[in-house]
Amino acid sequence: MFGDHIVDNLIQEIKKLKKELDAVILVHNYQLPSIQDVADYIGDSLELSIKVAVEVNAKYIVFCGVDFMAEQVAVINRNAIVLHPDPSAQCPMxxxxxxxxxxxxxxxxxxxxxxxxxxxxxxxxxxxxxxxxxxxxxxxxxxxxxxxxxxxxxxxxxxxxxxxxxxxxxxxxxxxxxPVHVKFNPFEITNLKTLYRDSIFIAHPECTADVKKQADFIGSTSQMIKFVRNCQCKHVLVGTEIGLIYRLARENPDKVFIPASTSAICLDMKKITIEKVYRSLKDKVYRVEVPEEIxxxxxxxxxxxxxxxxxxxxxxxx
Ligand code: SF4
Missing domain, CATH: 3.40.50.10800 (NadA-like)
Incomplete structure (x- = not known):
C-alpha cells in the first residue's frame, strides 16, 4: 500500500501522461475508489462500450475492469490502442x-x-x-x-x-x-430488513432467485443508479458488488447505503491499482488485441x- 502523498503524486503523473499521450481512462462501477477518482468515464460495461463507440476519439484507452470488458472495448473501437493495467484481472464467470x-x-x-x-x-x-x-x-x-x-x-x-x-x-x-453475486444470503437480507425497517433492497439479476425474491428493485448497476437517484428512500440495502456503494454514496449524500453482504467483493476487479494505471500509461502496457475476424x-x-x-x-x- 502507498502513502497518501505517493498516491497523489501518481494521480498527478497519470493526469500528465493522459494529456501527453492523448489517452482516456474508462472505469467500471466496481473499481476501487481511487481508480474511480481518476476516471474520464465511469459506468457498467454497456455504458462504457457506447461511450467508446460514440464519444471517444483518443489514441489510447486505459480500461480499468476485468479482461472481457477491455476486450469488448477493443472490439468496438478499432482505432484506439486499448490497454488493460493488469491482464490477470479476469472474470471467473x-x-x-x-x-x-x-x-x-x-x-x-x-x-x-x-x-x-x-x-x-x-x-x-x-x-x-x-x-x-x-x-x-x-x-x-x-x-x-x-x-x-x-x-x-x-x-x-x-x-x-x-x-x-x-x-x-x-x-x-x-x-x-x-461467484460474487451468489454470496448474498436470503437470511442475512431478512435480518438487515428487520434492522433497517424503512430500507429498500436493490438486487442485481446475477443474484440467486431466493435473494431476488426479496428485492424491491432488480436491475443492472446503471439501472440501480437511476432507481436510487429517483427514490424517496433513506436506507438502501445494496445487493451487488460493494464497489458500487462508493459511487452511490457520492451521488446521493442524503441517503445511507448498506452492503447486503460484506463479502460481495470481486477480487479480480480490485486487482487494478493506481500504481498499475500509472505503469499502464507510462509503459503502454498491456495491449489488448482482438483478431479482426473475431x-x-x-x-x-x-x-x-x-x-x-x-x-x-x-x-x-x-
Ligand atoms: S462481479 Fe466479478 S466475478 Fe462477478 S461477473 Fe462481475 S467481474 Fe465477474
Missing part, C-alpha cells in the same frame, strides 16, 4: 463458458437463437447470435422471435429472463454463475441485438 459449449449447444438445438451475456470472452461472443447486458437481457429475449432461447454463461440471469419473459431459456453451461463477428452479434430491439447501433449514427 466469463471463464466458465467455452467455445465448445456454444458449438455443442448449436449442434444440439440447431435452430435456437444463442444469446450471450456480455460477461464472456470475445471468441464465445463471436459464435453467438445476440449479446446482452444485465440491463437489456429481458427486453432482447422478449423481442427475439423464438419461444426457446439458449443463454450463457450466467444461469441466474438466464432463470430471471425465463421468469420475466415466460420463455424456455436453456443455460449454457448448466451452472455458470458469478471482432467483426462480435460487432455483427451486437448489431443484431440493437436491431431486434428496433434501434440503430450507436456507431451507425456517428
Amino acid at each position: 466469463a471463464n466458465m463458458i467455452t467455445l465448445e459449449d456454444v458449438r455443442r449447444a448449436r449442434k444440439q438445438y440447431p435452430n435456437t437463437p444463442i444469446v450471450m451475456y456480455v460477461n464472456s470472452p470475445a471468441i464465445v461472443k463471436a459464435e453467438s447470435d445476440y449479446i446482452v447486458t444485465s440491463a437489456n437481457a429481458v427486453n432482447v429475449v422478449k423481442a427475439i422471435d423464438s419461444d426457446v432461447i439458449i443463454f450463457g454463461p450466467d444461469r441466474h440471469l438466464a432463470e430471471y429472463v425465463a421468469e420475466v419473459t415466460g420463455k424456455t431459456v436453456i443455460p449454457i453451461p448448466p451452472n455458470g454463475h458469478c 471482432a467483426r463477428r462480435v460487432v455483427k452479434a451486437i448489431e443484431n441485438t440493437y436491431r431486434v430491439l428496433g434501434v440503430e447501433p450507436p456507431w451507425s449514427k456517428k
Whole structure:
C-alpha cells in the first residue's frame, strides 16, 4: 500500500501522461475508489462500450475492469490502442463458458437463437447470435422471435429472463454463475430488513432467485443508479458488488447505503491499482488485441441485438 502523498503524486503523473499521450481512462462501477477518482468515464460495461463507440476519439484507452470488458472495448473501437493495467484481472464467470459449449449447444438445438451475456470472452461472443447486458437481457429475449432461447454463461440471469419473459431459456453451461453475486444470503437480507425497517433492497439479476425474491428493485448497476437517484428512500440495502456503494454514496449524500453482504467483493476487479494505471500509461502496457475476424463477428452479434430491439447501433449514427 502507498502513502497518501505517493498516491497523489501518481494521480498527478497519470493526469500528465493522459494529456501527453492523448489517452482516456474508462472505469467500471466496481473499481476501487481511487481508480474511480481518476476516471474520464465511469459506468457498467454497456455504458462504457457506447461511450467508446460514440464519444471517444483518443489514441489510447486505459480500461480499468476485468479482461472481457477491455476486450469488448477493443472490439468496438478499432482505432484506439486499448490497454488493460493488469491482464490477470479476469472474470471467473466469463471463464466458465467455452467455445465448445456454444458449438455443442448449436449442434444440439440447431435452430435456437444463442444469446450471450456480455460477461464472456470475445471468441464465445463471436459464435453467438445476440449479446446482452444485465440491463437489456429481458427486453432482447422478449423481442427475439423464438419461444426457446439458449443463454450463457450466467444461469441466474438466464432463470430471471425465463421468469420475466415466460420463455424456455436453456443455460449454457448448466451452472455458470458469478461467484460474487451468489454470496448474498436470503437470511442475512431478512435480518438487515428487520434492522433497517424503512430500507429498500436493490438486487442485481446475477443474484440467486431466493435473494431476488426479496428485492424491491432488480436491475443492472446503471439501472440501480437511476432507481436510487429517483427514490424517496433513506436506507438502501445494496445487493451487488460493494464497489458500487462508493459511487452511490457520492451521488446521493442524503441517503445511507448498506452492503447486503460484506463479502460481495470481486477480487479480480480490485486487482487494478493506481500504481498499475500509472505503469499502464507510462509503459503502454498491456495491449489488448482482438483478431479482426473475431471482432467483426462480435460487432455483427451486437448489431443484431440493437436491431431486434428496433434501434440503430450507436456507431451507425456517428
Ligand atoms: S462481479 Fe462477478 S461477473 Fe462481475 S467481474 Fe466479478 S466475478 Fe465477474
